[in-house]
Amino acid sequence: MKRKYILPLFLFFQIVFLKVLAFFPEFVEKWYSNGLYIYISKISRTILGKIPFSVGDLIYTVAIIYVFYWLIKNRKTGWKNITLSVLSFISVIYFAFHFLWAFNYYRVPLFEKMEINREYTDDDLLNFTEKLIDKTNEIHHKITKDKTKKVINPYSQNQIFEMTQNGFDRLAKQHSYFSYSNPSQKKSLLSLPLTYMGFGGYLNPFTNEAQVNDKLPMYGFPNVVCHEMAHQIGFGSESECNFIGFLAGISNEDLYFQYSAYSNALRYCIGTIAAKDEKLFKQLKQKVHPGIIENYKESEVFWKQYDTFIDKAFHAFYDQYLKSNQQEDGIDSYSKFIDLLINYYRIKGIL
Structure with a gap:
Protein backbone atom coordinates (compact mmCIF):
# COMPACT_ATOMS: atom_id res chain seq x y z
CA MET A 1 0.00 0.00 0.00
CA LYS A 2 1.28 3.44 -0.93
CA ARG A 3 2.13 5.63 2.06
CA LYS A 4 -0.18 8.43 0.89
CA TYR A 5 -3.21 6.20 1.55
CA ILE A 6 -2.27 5.27 5.13
CA LEU A 7 -3.48 8.38 6.97
CA PRO A 8 -6.76 8.72 4.99
CA LEU A 9 -7.50 5.08 5.84
CA PHE A 10 -6.58 5.75 9.45
CA LEU A 11 -9.22 8.52 9.47
CA PHE A 12 -11.85 5.98 8.39
CA PHE A 13 -10.80 3.56 11.16
CA GLN A 14 -10.93 6.38 13.72
CA ILE A 15 -14.54 7.17 12.79
CA VAL A 16 -15.53 3.51 13.07
CA PHE A 17 -13.68 3.21 16.39
CA LEU A 18 -15.60 6.18 17.85
CA LYS A 19 -18.92 4.66 16.78
CA VAL A 20 -18.01 1.55 18.77
CA LEU A 21 -16.53 3.51 21.70
CA ALA A 22 -19.88 5.25 22.24
CA PHE A 23 -21.20 1.95 23.65
CA PHE A 24 -18.52 1.81 26.36
CA PRO A 25 -18.80 5.00 28.47
CA GLU A 26 -17.60 3.21 31.63
CA PHE A 27 -14.37 2.26 29.85
CA VAL A 28 -13.81 5.88 28.74
CA GLU A 29 -14.66 7.17 32.23
CA LYS A 30 -12.17 4.88 33.97
CA TRP A 31 -9.23 4.72 31.60
CA TYR A 32 -9.36 8.06 29.82
CA SER A 33 -11.39 10.73 31.70
CA ASN A 34 -10.19 9.62 35.15
CA GLY A 35 -6.91 8.22 33.90
CA LEU A 36 -4.84 9.35 30.94
CA TYR A 37 -6.64 12.66 30.45
CA ILE A 38 -5.83 13.88 33.96
CA TYR A 39 -2.11 13.67 33.19
CA ILE A 40 -2.44 15.12 29.67
CA SER A 41 -4.44 18.12 30.87
CA LYS A 42 -2.24 18.87 33.86
CA ILE A 43 0.92 18.74 31.72
CA SER A 44 -0.64 21.08 29.12
CA ARG A 45 -1.86 23.57 31.69
CA THR A 46 1.38 23.46 33.66
CA ILE A 47 3.47 24.23 30.56
CA LEU A 48 1.18 26.83 29.00
CA GLY A 49 -0.72 28.22 32.00
CA LYS A 50 1.94 30.74 32.98
CA ILE A 51 2.28 32.15 29.46
CA PRO A 52 0.26 35.40 29.57
CA PHE A 53 -1.17 35.15 26.05
CA SER A 54 -3.15 32.51 24.20
CA VAL A 55 -0.79 30.01 22.59
CA GLY A 56 -3.75 28.12 21.10
CA ASP A 57 -5.06 31.20 19.30
CA LEU A 58 -1.63 31.80 17.77
CA ILE A 59 -1.47 28.18 16.61
CA TYR A 60 -4.93 28.46 15.03
CA THR A 61 -4.00 31.71 13.27
CA VAL A 62 -0.75 30.33 11.88
CA ALA A 63 -2.47 27.08 10.84
CA ILE A 64 -5.24 28.89 8.95
CA ILE A 65 -2.73 31.09 7.11
CA TYR A 66 -0.60 28.05 6.25
CA VAL A 67 -3.59 26.09 4.91
CA PHE A 68 -4.49 28.90 2.53
CA TYR A 69 -0.84 29.22 1.49
CA TRP A 70 -0.59 25.46 0.91
CA LEU A 71 -3.79 25.34 -1.16
CA ILE A 72 -2.60 28.19 -3.39
CA LYS A 73 0.86 26.66 -3.75
CA ASN A 74 -0.47 23.21 -4.65
CA ARG A 75 -3.52 24.22 -6.68
CA LYS A 76 -2.05 22.61 -9.83
CA THR A 77 -1.02 19.35 -8.17
CA GLY A 78 -4.21 17.55 -9.13
CA TRP A 79 -7.45 16.95 -7.24
CA LYS A 80 -6.54 13.40 -6.20
CA ASN A 81 -3.26 14.32 -4.52
CA ILE A 82 -4.79 17.42 -2.91
CA THR A 83 -7.69 15.34 -1.56
CA LEU A 84 -5.36 12.71 -0.12
CA SER A 85 -3.17 15.39 1.47
CA VAL A 86 -6.18 17.14 3.01
CA LEU A 87 -7.55 13.84 4.35
CA SER A 88 -4.13 13.01 5.80
CA PHE A 89 -4.03 16.38 7.55
CA ILE A 90 -7.57 15.92 8.89
CA SER A 91 -6.67 12.42 10.08
CA VAL A 92 -3.78 13.70 12.19
CA ILE A 93 -5.81 16.60 13.62
CA TYR A 94 -8.77 14.29 14.31
CA PHE A 95 -6.52 11.91 16.25
CA ALA A 96 -4.91 14.72 18.27
CA PHE A 97 -8.31 16.28 18.97
CA HIS A 98 -9.67 13.11 20.53
CA PHE A 99 -6.48 11.94 22.23
CA LEU A 100 -5.84 15.29 23.90
CA TRP A 101 -9.42 16.03 24.98
CA ALA A 102 -12.44 14.93 22.93
CA PHE A 103 -12.66 11.31 24.13
CA ASN A 104 -14.41 13.01 27.07
CA TYR A 105 -17.50 13.29 24.87
CA TYR A 106 -17.89 9.54 25.32
CA ARG A 107 -17.63 9.34 29.12
CA VAL A 108 -20.43 8.48 31.57
CA PRO A 109 -23.06 11.27 31.57
CA LEU A 110 -22.91 13.52 34.62
Whole structure:
Protein backbone atom coordinates (compact mmCIF):
# COMPACT_ATOMS: atom_id res chain seq x y z
CA MET A 1 0.00 0.00 0.00
CA LYS A 2 1.28 3.44 -0.93
CA ARG A 3 2.13 5.63 2.06
CA LYS A 4 -0.18 8.43 0.89
CA TYR A 5 -3.21 6.20 1.55
CA ILE A 6 -2.27 5.27 5.13
CA LEU A 7 -3.48 8.38 6.97
CA PRO A 8 -6.76 8.72 4.99
CA LEU A 9 -7.50 5.08 5.84
CA PHE A 10 -6.58 5.75 9.45
CA LEU A 11 -9.22 8.52 9.47
CA PHE A 12 -11.85 5.98 8.39
CA PHE A 13 -10.80 3.56 11.16
CA GLN A 14 -10.93 6.38 13.72
CA ILE A 15 -14.54 7.17 12.79
CA VAL A 16 -15.53 3.51 13.07
CA PHE A 17 -13.68 3.21 16.39
CA LEU A 18 -15.60 6.18 17.85
CA LYS A 19 -18.92 4.66 16.78
CA VAL A 20 -18.01 1.55 18.77
CA LEU A 21 -16.53 3.51 21.70
CA ALA A 22 -19.88 5.25 22.24
CA PHE A 23 -21.20 1.95 23.65
CA PHE A 24 -18.52 1.81 26.36
CA PRO A 25 -18.80 5.00 28.47
CA GLU A 26 -17.60 3.21 31.63
CA PHE A 27 -14.37 2.26 29.85
CA VAL A 28 -13.81 5.88 28.74
CA GLU A 29 -14.66 7.17 32.23
CA LYS A 30 -12.17 4.88 33.97
CA TRP A 31 -9.23 4.72 31.60
CA TYR A 32 -9.36 8.06 29.82
CA SER A 33 -11.39 10.73 31.70
CA ASN A 34 -10.19 9.62 35.15
CA GLY A 35 -6.91 8.22 33.90
CA LEU A 36 -4.84 9.35 30.94
CA TYR A 37 -6.64 12.66 30.45
CA ILE A 38 -5.83 13.88 33.96
CA TYR A 39 -2.11 13.67 33.19
CA ILE A 40 -2.44 15.12 29.67
CA SER A 41 -4.44 18.12 30.87
CA LYS A 42 -2.24 18.87 33.86
CA ILE A 43 0.92 18.74 31.72
CA SER A 44 -0.64 21.08 29.12
CA ARG A 45 -1.86 23.57 31.69
CA THR A 46 1.38 23.46 33.66
CA ILE A 47 3.47 24.23 30.56
CA LEU A 48 1.18 26.83 29.00
CA GLY A 49 -0.72 28.22 32.00
CA LYS A 50 1.94 30.74 32.98
CA ILE A 51 2.28 32.15 29.46
CA PRO A 52 0.26 35.40 29.57
CA PHE A 53 -1.17 35.15 26.05
CA SER A 54 -3.15 32.51 24.20
CA VAL A 55 -0.79 30.01 22.59
CA GLY A 56 -3.75 28.12 21.10
CA ASP A 57 -5.06 31.20 19.30
CA LEU A 58 -1.63 31.80 17.77
CA ILE A 59 -1.47 28.18 16.61
CA TYR A 60 -4.93 28.46 15.03
CA THR A 61 -4.00 31.71 13.27
CA VAL A 62 -0.75 30.33 11.88
CA ALA A 63 -2.47 27.08 10.84
CA ILE A 64 -5.24 28.89 8.95
CA ILE A 65 -2.73 31.09 7.11
CA TYR A 66 -0.60 28.05 6.25
CA VAL A 67 -3.59 26.09 4.91
CA PHE A 68 -4.49 28.90 2.53
CA TYR A 69 -0.84 29.22 1.49
CA TRP A 70 -0.59 25.46 0.91
CA LEU A 71 -3.79 25.34 -1.16
CA ILE A 72 -2.60 28.19 -3.39
CA LYS A 73 0.86 26.66 -3.75
CA ASN A 74 -0.47 23.21 -4.65
CA ARG A 75 -3.52 24.22 -6.68
CA LYS A 76 -2.05 22.61 -9.83
CA THR A 77 -1.02 19.35 -8.17
CA GLY A 78 -4.21 17.55 -9.13
CA TRP A 79 -7.45 16.95 -7.24
CA LYS A 80 -6.54 13.40 -6.20
CA ASN A 81 -3.26 14.32 -4.52
CA ILE A 82 -4.79 17.42 -2.91
CA THR A 83 -7.69 15.34 -1.56
CA LEU A 84 -5.36 12.71 -0.12
CA SER A 85 -3.17 15.39 1.47
CA VAL A 86 -6.18 17.14 3.01
CA LEU A 87 -7.55 13.84 4.35
CA SER A 88 -4.13 13.01 5.80
CA PHE A 89 -4.03 16.38 7.55
CA ILE A 90 -7.57 15.92 8.89
CA SER A 91 -6.67 12.42 10.08
CA VAL A 92 -3.78 13.70 12.19
CA ILE A 93 -5.81 16.60 13.62
CA TYR A 94 -8.77 14.29 14.31
CA PHE A 95 -6.52 11.91 16.25
CA ALA A 96 -4.91 14.72 18.27
CA PHE A 97 -8.31 16.28 18.97
CA HIS A 98 -9.67 13.11 20.53
CA PHE A 99 -6.48 11.94 22.23
CA LEU A 100 -5.84 15.29 23.90
CA TRP A 101 -9.42 16.03 24.98
CA ALA A 102 -12.44 14.93 22.93
CA PHE A 103 -12.66 11.31 24.13
CA ASN A 104 -14.41 13.01 27.07
CA TYR A 105 -17.50 13.29 24.87
CA TYR A 106 -17.89 9.54 25.32
CA ARG A 107 -17.63 9.34 29.12
CA VAL A 108 -20.43 8.48 31.57
CA PRO A 109 -23.06 11.27 31.57
CA LEU A 110 -22.91 13.52 34.62
CA PHE A 111 -26.52 12.85 35.65
CA GLU A 112 -25.63 9.16 36.01
CA LYS A 113 -22.39 9.94 37.81
CA MET A 114 -24.21 12.18 40.31
CA GLU A 115 -27.37 10.02 40.37
CA ILE A 116 -29.56 12.91 39.28
CA ASN A 117 -32.92 12.41 37.59
CA ARG A 118 -33.33 14.28 34.30
CA GLU A 119 -37.11 14.48 34.24
CA TYR A 120 -39.09 17.41 35.61
CA THR A 121 -42.63 18.77 35.37
CA ASP A 122 -43.84 22.28 34.60
CA ASP A 123 -44.64 22.68 38.30
CA ASP A 124 -41.05 21.67 39.16
CA LEU A 125 -39.75 24.32 36.76
CA LEU A 126 -42.06 26.99 38.16
CA ASN A 127 -41.18 26.19 41.77
CA PHE A 128 -37.45 26.21 41.04
CA THR A 129 -37.66 29.45 39.03
CA GLU A 130 -39.49 31.23 41.85
CA LYS A 131 -36.80 30.12 44.32
CA LEU A 132 -34.14 31.24 41.84
CA ILE A 133 -35.78 34.66 41.47
CA ASP A 134 -35.71 35.11 45.24
CA LYS A 135 -32.06 34.07 45.48
CA THR A 136 -30.92 36.20 42.54
CA ASN A 137 -32.81 39.20 43.93
CA GLU A 138 -31.15 38.62 47.29
CA ILE A 139 -27.61 38.56 45.86
CA HIS A 140 -28.40 41.51 43.61
CA HIS A 141 -29.55 43.60 46.60
CA LYS A 142 -26.51 42.67 48.67
CA ILE A 143 -24.32 44.10 45.91
CA THR A 144 -26.25 47.16 44.75
CA LYS A 145 -28.46 48.05 47.75
CA ASP A 146 -30.88 49.30 45.08
CA LYS A 147 -33.39 47.16 43.13
CA THR A 148 -33.15 49.39 40.08
CA LYS A 149 -29.38 49.43 39.61
CA LYS A 150 -27.62 46.92 37.42
CA VAL A 151 -24.58 45.08 38.76
CA ILE A 152 -21.23 46.45 37.64
CA ASN A 153 -18.41 44.02 38.28
CA PRO A 154 -15.46 45.91 39.85
CA TYR A 155 -12.78 43.34 39.06
CA SER A 156 -10.39 43.16 36.13
CA GLN A 157 -10.57 40.09 33.93
CA ASN A 158 -7.22 38.86 35.24
CA GLN A 159 -8.50 39.19 38.80
CA ILE A 160 -11.55 37.13 37.87
CA PHE A 161 -9.30 34.41 36.43
CA GLU A 162 -7.46 34.22 39.75
CA MET A 163 -10.63 34.29 41.85
CA THR A 164 -12.33 31.43 40.00
CA GLN A 165 -10.16 28.87 41.74
CA ASN A 166 -11.94 29.57 45.04
CA GLY A 167 -15.27 28.30 43.71
CA PHE A 168 -13.80 25.10 42.28
CA ASP A 169 -11.84 24.40 45.47
CA ARG A 170 -14.99 24.72 47.56
CA LEU A 171 -17.02 22.68 45.07
CA ALA A 172 -14.40 19.89 45.01
CA LYS A 173 -14.93 19.40 48.77
CA GLN A 174 -18.47 18.28 47.91
CA HIS A 175 -17.66 16.45 44.67
CA SER A 176 -14.01 15.45 44.21
CA TYR A 177 -14.39 14.91 40.44
CA PHE A 178 -14.76 18.69 40.01
CA SER A 179 -11.25 19.29 41.34
CA TYR A 180 -9.29 21.84 39.29
CA SER A 181 -5.56 22.57 39.42
CA ASN A 182 -2.84 24.13 37.25
CA PRO A 183 -4.95 27.07 36.01
CA SER A 184 -4.71 28.15 32.38
CA GLN A 185 -7.34 30.77 31.54
CA LYS A 186 -6.66 33.26 28.78
CA LYS A 187 -8.28 36.27 27.17
CA SER A 188 -8.71 35.15 23.59
CA LEU A 189 -6.64 36.95 20.96
CA LEU A 190 -9.54 36.19 18.64
CA SER A 191 -12.19 37.86 20.81
CA LEU A 192 -13.56 40.04 18.01
CA PRO A 193 -14.06 37.09 15.61
CA LEU A 194 -15.54 35.11 18.52
CA THR A 195 -18.02 37.92 19.15
CA TYR A 196 -19.13 37.98 15.52
CA MET A 197 -19.46 34.18 15.71
CA GLY A 198 -21.68 34.59 18.78
CA PHE A 199 -19.45 32.78 21.29
CA GLY A 200 -18.44 33.82 24.80
CA GLY A 201 -15.46 31.50 24.92
CA TYR A 202 -14.14 28.08 24.03
CA LEU A 203 -11.72 25.44 25.18
CA ASN A 204 -8.73 24.85 22.93
CA PRO A 205 -8.57 21.03 22.95
CA PHE A 206 -4.97 20.97 21.73
CA THR A 207 -3.49 23.29 24.37
CA ASN A 208 -6.11 22.91 27.12
CA GLU A 209 -6.36 26.68 27.48
CA ALA A 210 -9.72 28.14 28.53
CA GLN A 211 -10.21 30.93 26.02
CA VAL A 212 -12.62 33.68 27.10
CA ASN A 213 -14.01 36.48 24.95
CA ASP A 214 -12.66 39.65 26.59
CA LYS A 215 -15.37 41.84 25.07
CA LEU A 216 -18.21 40.31 27.10
CA PRO A 217 -20.30 42.33 29.57
CA MET A 218 -18.44 41.99 32.84
CA TYR A 219 -21.36 40.94 35.04
CA GLY A 220 -21.50 37.62 33.18
CA PHE A 221 -17.76 37.16 32.71
CA PRO A 222 -17.18 34.95 35.81
CA ASN A 223 -19.85 32.50 34.70
CA VAL A 224 -18.24 32.08 31.27
CA VAL A 225 -14.84 31.45 32.86
CA CYS A 226 -16.33 28.78 35.14
CA HIS A 227 -18.01 27.13 32.14
CA GLU A 228 -14.77 26.90 30.15
CA MET A 229 -12.90 25.58 33.20
CA ALA A 230 -15.48 22.80 33.42
CA HIS A 231 -14.44 21.78 29.91
CA GLN A 232 -10.82 21.79 31.06
CA ILE A 233 -11.46 19.21 33.78
CA GLY A 234 -12.83 16.81 31.20
CA PHE A 235 -16.50 17.48 30.59
CA GLY A 236 -17.55 17.81 26.96
CA SER A 237 -21.30 18.29 27.25
CA GLU A 238 -22.35 21.95 27.09
CA SER A 239 -25.28 21.35 29.43
CA GLU A 240 -22.99 19.67 31.97
CA CYS A 241 -20.49 22.52 31.78
CA ASN A 242 -23.27 25.06 32.28
CA PHE A 243 -24.29 23.07 35.36
CA ILE A 244 -20.74 22.74 36.71
CA GLY A 245 -20.08 26.41 35.97
CA PHE A 246 -23.21 27.30 37.95
CA LEU A 247 -22.12 25.18 40.93
CA ALA A 248 -18.61 26.66 40.86
CA GLY A 249 -20.06 30.16 40.69
CA ILE A 250 -22.45 29.83 43.61
CA SER A 251 -19.76 28.00 45.62
CA ASN A 252 -17.45 30.98 45.27
CA GLU A 253 -17.17 33.23 48.32
CA ASP A 254 -17.44 36.33 46.15
CA LEU A 255 -20.91 37.84 45.61
CA TYR A 256 -20.16 38.88 42.03
CA PHE A 257 -19.40 35.28 41.09
CA GLN A 258 -22.60 34.16 42.77
CA TYR A 259 -24.60 36.82 40.95
CA SER A 260 -23.09 35.87 37.60
CA ALA A 261 -24.11 32.22 38.13
CA TYR A 262 -27.59 32.85 39.53
CA SER A 263 -28.54 35.49 36.96
CA ASN A 264 -27.41 33.24 34.10
CA ALA A 265 -29.43 30.27 35.41
CA LEU A 266 -32.45 32.51 35.96
CA ARG A 267 -32.28 33.78 32.38
CA TYR A 268 -32.39 30.21 31.07
CA CYS A 269 -35.27 29.20 33.36
CA ILE A 270 -37.39 32.26 32.58
CA GLY A 271 -36.61 31.84 28.89
CA THR A 272 -37.84 28.24 29.01
CA ILE A 273 -41.08 29.34 30.69
CA ALA A 274 -41.52 32.16 28.15
CA ALA A 275 -41.41 29.62 25.32
CA LYS A 276 -44.24 27.64 26.99
CA ASP A 277 -46.44 30.25 28.68
CA GLU A 278 -46.12 33.95 27.80
CA LYS A 279 -48.59 35.03 30.48
CA LEU A 280 -46.75 33.20 33.26
CA PHE A 281 -43.45 34.60 31.98
CA LYS A 282 -44.74 38.17 32.33
CA GLN A 283 -45.94 37.46 35.86
CA LEU A 284 -42.57 36.08 36.89
CA LYS A 285 -40.67 38.90 35.22
CA GLN A 286 -42.48 41.39 37.46
CA LYS A 287 -40.87 39.68 40.49
CA VAL A 288 -37.32 40.12 39.16
CA HIS A 289 -35.46 43.23 40.31
CA PRO A 290 -35.34 45.87 37.54
CA GLY A 291 -31.55 46.03 37.96
CA ILE A 292 -31.25 42.36 36.96
CA ILE A 293 -33.37 43.06 33.88
CA GLU A 294 -31.00 45.92 33.07
CA ASN A 295 -28.07 43.47 33.10
CA TYR A 296 -29.98 41.21 30.70
CA LYS A 297 -30.61 44.20 28.43
CA GLU A 298 -26.89 45.00 28.60
CA SER A 299 -26.14 41.55 27.16
CA GLU A 300 -28.84 41.87 24.51
CA VAL A 301 -27.50 45.23 23.35
CA PHE A 302 -23.95 43.87 23.26
CA TRP A 303 -24.78 40.85 21.10
CA LYS A 304 -27.12 42.82 18.84
CA GLN A 305 -24.18 45.01 17.75
CA TYR A 306 -22.54 41.94 16.21
CA ASP A 307 -25.66 40.19 14.91
CA THR A 308 -24.87 39.29 11.30
CA PHE A 309 -25.12 36.25 9.04
CA ILE A 310 -21.74 35.17 10.46
CA ASP A 311 -23.04 34.14 13.89
CA LYS A 312 -26.01 32.33 12.32
CA ALA A 313 -23.68 30.39 10.02
CA PHE A 314 -21.31 29.44 12.83
CA HIS A 315 -24.17 28.49 15.14
CA ALA A 316 -25.54 26.20 12.42
CA PHE A 317 -22.09 24.65 12.03
CA TYR A 318 -21.62 24.31 15.79
CA ASP A 319 -25.08 22.77 16.11
CA GLN A 320 -24.01 19.97 13.75
CA TYR A 321 -20.65 19.67 15.51
CA LEU A 322 -22.36 19.07 18.86
CA LYS A 323 -24.80 16.58 17.36
CA SER A 324 -21.88 14.61 15.92
CA ASN A 325 -20.24 14.54 19.36
CA GLN A 326 -22.80 12.81 21.54
CA GLN A 327 -25.04 15.88 22.08
CA GLU A 328 -28.19 15.10 20.16
CA ASP A 329 -29.84 18.41 21.06
CA GLY A 330 -27.09 20.33 19.31
CA ILE A 331 -26.79 23.98 20.29
CA ASP A 332 -29.96 23.62 22.38
CA SER A 333 -27.81 21.51 24.74
CA TYR A 334 -26.79 24.72 26.55
CA SER A 335 -30.32 25.11 27.96
CA LYS A 336 -30.67 21.44 28.90
CA PHE A 337 -28.75 22.01 32.11
CA ILE A 338 -32.04 23.19 33.64
CA ASP A 339 -33.06 19.59 34.29
CA LEU A 340 -29.80 19.03 36.18
CA LEU A 341 -30.38 22.21 38.21
CA ILE A 342 -33.96 21.36 39.14
CA ASN A 343 -33.22 17.81 40.20
CA TYR A 344 -30.00 18.75 42.00
CA TYR A 345 -32.02 21.35 43.93
CA ARG A 346 -34.58 18.63 44.70
CA ILE A 347 -31.83 16.50 46.26
CA LYS A 348 -30.04 19.32 48.12
CA GLY A 349 -33.10 21.35 49.02
CA ILE A 350 -31.11 24.60 48.95
CA LEU A 351 -29.78 27.00 46.36
